Every structure is written in structure tokens, then in C-alpha cells.
Amino acid sequence: MNLLYFTKNPDIMKSSSLFLSLLILIMLSSMNVYSQNPFIRDQFTADPSARVFNGRVYVFPSHDIPAPEDFARKDWFCMEDYHVFSSSNLSDWTDHGVIVSQENVNWVNSATYSMWAPDCIERNGRYYFYFPANVKPGSGRGFGIGVAVADKPEGPYTRQPEPIKGVVGIDPNVFIDKDGQAYLYWSQGNIFGAKLKENMLELDSEVTVIKEMPAKGLKEGPYLFERKGTYYMTYPHVQNRTERLEYATGDNPMGPFKFAGVIMDESPTGCWTNHHSIIEYEGQWYLFYHHNDLSPKFDKNRSVRIDSLFFNDDGSIRKVIPTLRGVGVSDARGVIEIDRYSSISEKGTSTEFLDPTDTFKGWKLILNAPGSWVKYNSVDFGKKKTGSVEITVSSSTGATLLLRADKPESPVISEVNIPAGDGWNTVSARVKKLKPGVHHLLITLKGEGEVEIDRLSFK
Numbered sequence: 001m002n003l004l005y006f007t008k009n010p011d012i013m014k015s016s017s018l019f020l021s022l023l024i025l026i027m028l029s030s031m032n033v034y035s036q037n038p039f040i041r042d043q044f045t046a047d048p049s050a051r052v053f054n055g056r057v058y059v060f061p062s063h064d065i066p067a068p069e070d071f072a073r074k075d076w077f078c079m080e081d082y083h084v085f086s087s088s089n090l091s092d093w094t095d096h097g098v099i100v101s102q103e104n105v106n107w108v109n110s111a112t113y114s115m116w117a118p119d120c121i122e123r124n125g126r127y128y129f130y131f132p133a134n135v136k137p138g139s140g141r142g143f144g145i146g147v148a149v150a151d152k153p154e155g156p157y158t159r160q161p162e163p164i165k166g167v168v169g170i171d172p173n174v175f176i177d178k179d180g181q182a183y184l185y186w187s188q189g190n191i192f193g194a195k196l197k198e199n200m201l202e203l204d205s206e207v208t209v210i211k212e213m214p215a216k217g218l219k220e221g222p223y224l225f226e227r228k229g230t231y232y233m234t235y236p237h238v239q240n241r242t243e244r245l246e247y248a249t250g251d252n253p254m255g256p257f258k259f260a261g262v263i264m265d266e267s268p269t270g271c272w273t274n275h276h277s278i279i280e281y282e283g284q285w286y287l288f289y290h291h292n293d294l295s296p297k298f299d300k301n302r303s304v305r306i307d308s309l310f311f312n313d314d315g316s317i318r319k320v321i322p323t324l325r326g327v328g329v330s331d332a333r334g335v336i337e338i339d340r341y342s343s344i345s346e347k348g349t350s351t352e353f354l355d356p357t358d359t360f361k362g363w364k365l366i367l368n369a370p371g372s373w374v375k376y377n378s379v380d381f382g383k384k385k386t387g388s389v390e391i392t393v394s395s396s397t398g399a400t401l402l403l404r405a406d407k408p409e410s411p412v413i414s415e416v417n418i419p420a421g422d423g424w425n426t427v428s429a430r431v432k433k434l435k436p437g438v439h440h441l442l443i444t445l446k447g448e449g450e451v452e453i454d455r456l457s458f459k
Helices: 003-007 016-028
Strands: 031-034 046-053 056-062 081-087 092-101 119-123 126-134 143-150 170-176 182-188 190-196 223-227 230-238 243-250 258-264 277-281 284-291 303-309 349-353 363-367 373-380 388-394 399-405 412-418 425-430 438-446 451-458
Touching (some): 046 277, 126 170, 143 182, 363 373, 388 412, 412 425
Antiparallel strands (some): 046 056, 056 081, 126 143, 182 190, 277 284, 284 303, 349 363, 373 438, 388 425, 399 412
16 A cells, blocks of 8 residues: 555545544554565565564565656656564564655655665664665755664654765665674765764764775675674675675674675576675574565566575585575465475476466466476474365366375375366365474376466365
8 A cells, every 4th residue: 555645645635634543543553474485475675674673583675666657767766665574483474564754754855766775773772774865955965874763673763854974875784793883884886884873873983985805896785794703794796787696704894805705696587686684593594685576577676585594614605596485484274375386397387477467466386287296395284183275276177186295205195186167266175194293295286187276275
């Protein structure tokens, strides 16, 4: 829902009292999102800044929107506000709503829709949200970086009246070292950095160009973290035509840093940007990044993803291969979207949008060759016996699906007979010989036929 449309519509605003009451209820409400990659599926999101606060993962992304009528550049990035999302299991995400909008930041030029990649950090029980935007004409040139402060990660946030003095650029990133010193990094072709005062609102040193390798090519989106005494400066870099994620290492938060490797290669589908963050949560490291999954023909509308990240014994980062399955354990009693698979057969298995005109409805899986299969990892079947499975399917030919746990050679736990028909139907079948606990799920097409699968769940 675009709340700003309502605030700009005079006919609706005539009933202002009723409207404002409704608006407050909408803004205060939270919405649960259940999915894998991309893990936000009801809106476009990009530039995910992930943080662990109070044992929970919070993600502060930017928010891509389709260009409105008053935005001149229909082929460019268009962002007007920020949401915050949180999860305790990396599978089920709560949208806490809008925390900052260009309409309520006095110094922002709202005609530019330029609320790009943000960041957030906690200090002394308060949460500091940093965001870039174009400044109003007459207030300077280019991008400033503002700060909003809250007592809880989900807000409400109080916006500072002016951007941080001495900072011109985008993609703020904040890091607090073990000695308590805070640093602000940002980009403007190169990557810049400076110390922050303890109030987290002002610079406390001269601005420095962060010296790192490679020296040539656009670098942006800095994200610094420390592990075992090594400081990792990570960033998107245009080595060829599109951005790949790289990192450099050093022994000081301000560098110099030495180029160390590639975290993620360029997008295989040509998405021009990538932007990321890296966190450790419950003993595992994760890479948050974005891709244009829900907008394959327009890479200015992007969607956020997560994949696991691993280190070698020498501290180097293993390259992350993007997945559709993502991370987290799926609840068998919830919705399993099998199209976000872990692996598929070489022939006879594919995915398509359920509705190409509304990609937020998600995808469907298609099996159309004997023996074609799909595997979906890490499903929690709980501690009690599983009695049945319900699958939302469509098949004009009729088909039979075989379900197994863990391995292709494992016993069949359910045989689902799907009658021929038009449109989507929910088909049920008994489940047997399945032990409680976490299992991988395999689905195979038995014999001839073609079937489309939307989702399934176990009872």
C-alpha cells in the first residue's frame, strides 16, 4: 500500500479525522512475510543492512517503488521511504512498517525520490538509523546523510533536523570498534571514512579516503566488520560491467586495506547493482544482498536475499554462490514454496511466475518429464507424527507425485494422485514412514504427465 498516495489525494483527505485514524492503525500494524529468496515478497527491497539486536535479526533495506507521475526518470532508482523487518529464525519476517519517509525529513529534496542504502546501529540502548538523500536546492549539492534516533529497533524514530556536517555521499555504514570508537563510512565513487563523536551525530576527525585495492573502478556500499582481529572492508565494485561483491582486509578500521578476494560474482542475469551486509547470528555467518528476482526486466526494482557465508582457516571468505532456497528451517505445518528449491533435475523441471502481470504472487514449479524432481532442504516436521500432505496443484493431464525424505533412494512417504482438470486445486494424501525431526524434502514426477505446483504443507 502506498500511504503517500492517500496523503497527497485531496478528495480522501477531506475526511481527515477518519483517514488519520485509519492511517495510524495501518502504520502501527505489523505484517508477517513467509518466504525464502527473496525473503521479502510483497514489495521491492534493496541494499539490506542486517543487524542483530536483542537476539533478533533486523534488516533495514531501501525501498524501490515504481516511478510515480511526478518523477522524471522512469528508468532510474526511485525510493521514498524505509521499512524495517525482523526475524528470530531467518524464515518468518515481520514488517514493522515505515520508519522514515522523505515527506517528513525537512532537508530532503522529495522530488528526487533518493532515499538510498541505509544502515542502523545500537549504542547505549539507543538505535541510530543513517540514511542518504538528495538535499533541497539552496542547501548544498548532492547527497547528505541524515540520522534518526529511536529507543527500539522498530522505532518510532526521531529525525535530526539537519544531515551530518562534512559528509557528502551515499551508502552510510557505521562500525563501533572494541575500544568504543565509532566510525562512519560512505561512498562517492570511492569509499570515505571518519571517526564519529560519542553522540553518533557528528564527525570527530577529518574525512579520509579509505585506501584499498583495487584502485580503479566504481566502489560503493561499504560495510565493515571485524573477526578475530582482522577488519574486513567489503564493498560492491564494478570490475567489468556490473557490480560484484569484494573485500579487502587490514589491521585498523581506517585501513589501509589490501584486496583479498571476491565474495559474490556479478549477477548472471545482468542486475547492475548489488549491495550487502554481513552478520554472525547464532554461530553462523550470513550474507545479505539483493537481486532483481521480482522484476527480471527492470533491475531498478530489486529484492533482498540471504545466503550462508563461510570462512577458510586462514580467515579468507569463501565465495558465496546465490541460491533460491536461502537459509532458515521451514515449518512443515506452514507454507512450503517448493519453487524456492535447493536443487532440481537437469531436465523436465522449471519455474515461472504464477502471474507475470503481478510478480508479487510468486512462482510455480513445473514438472513435465518422467522422473523429473525437485529438492527442498531443511523442513521441520516437529516431534509428532505427520498424517497428511496438502498440495496446491494444476494438471491438465493428470499426474502422480512421489514424496521422499532426505535422499532419492529413501522410501516413499507419500504418493499423491492428481486428477486431470483446469485451474488450481488442493489435493491431499496420506503420509507414512516419516520420522519426526528435520528432513530434506524430495518430490518426483512418476511416469508421464505435466503438473504445476504452487505450494504445499503437512498436517
